[in-house]
Amino acid sequence: MTDPLAHQPGYALRRAANAMMGELATRLAPLSLRVSEASILTLVEQCKDVSSSEIGRMLDIKRANMAPLLARLEVAGLIRRQPIDRKSQAIVLTPAGEDRLAAVQRVINQFERELLARVPEAHREHLLPALNALWP
């Protein structure tokens, strides 16, 4: 039976996102990174001297949840903390972190390519702007 909920954009959005996240998680697993950790690495490279709080605000991760994520990345030797003032710290990539990020980017670029390839050509260019209209 064909899914009777598939005509609802909200439901389709949920199913598409779940399928996508599962697949991406599988592909990042060999790098010992979860999706959120990979996005942190990506962000940290692009934004010089971001603090934990700033990362959280940009990725919509609560401060309380940033702590264990960064701890994991630090233990793995991928990031280190650099004091900004006596309270804040900049998160920066270690050399190992940069290497890992390069691998992440290969995985993600390939993944995004395949993702778009699955969308019929007529709709392809509309996907990103449509999605970006749906979050604040």
Add this chain to the structure above:
Amino acid sequence: MTDPLAHQPGYALRRAANAMMGELATRLAPLSLRVSEASILTLVEQCKDVSSSEIGRMLDIKRANMAPLLARLEVAGLIRRQPIDRKSQAIVLTPAGEDRLAAVQRVINQFERELLARVPEAHREHLLPALNALWP
């Protein structure tokens, strides 16, 4: 700072789905239903005499996770179980379940309308087919 990951369809998909799910959960909360429970009610009405396993397969919810979901709906008096054979049971809506579902449908219809309204007109009709190409 604008989010430097927003150009990736996969990331935009995740953020859009998260924002959407949060909003929908908020709107369903007054009905004492979670999103997954609301979708079960919807499905049960449209498919006569579906079993727990069939619901799970259609909504991509594991059998093990269906059990507590259905238990909650049953305790709330919204569904009841009707024997099919000595092993399987059909899940059917009670009268209270039908009433609750009507309320759910009002919430969801309004929600889906607003969701689509946020998408610029040029992209609107492409969203659903693009999303439905992304899950199996």
Add this chain to the structure above:
DNA sequence: CCATTATTGCTATGTATGATAGCATAATGT
């Protein structure tokens, strides 16, 4: 017909994610 296999519904359990509350410290602004 009977033995094997598959399916159903369920419990128990683990893990990832997201949220809240609270806390000590430090920075900010009026």
Add this chain to the structure above:
DNA sequence: ACATTATGCTATCATACATAGCAATAATGG
């Protein structure tokens, strides 16, 4: 200077989703 806000963190809880295993039943194929 003092009240307010921000930071980084711990502890804790709820939800979602996954696996393993189990007892009963159904379905299948030699």
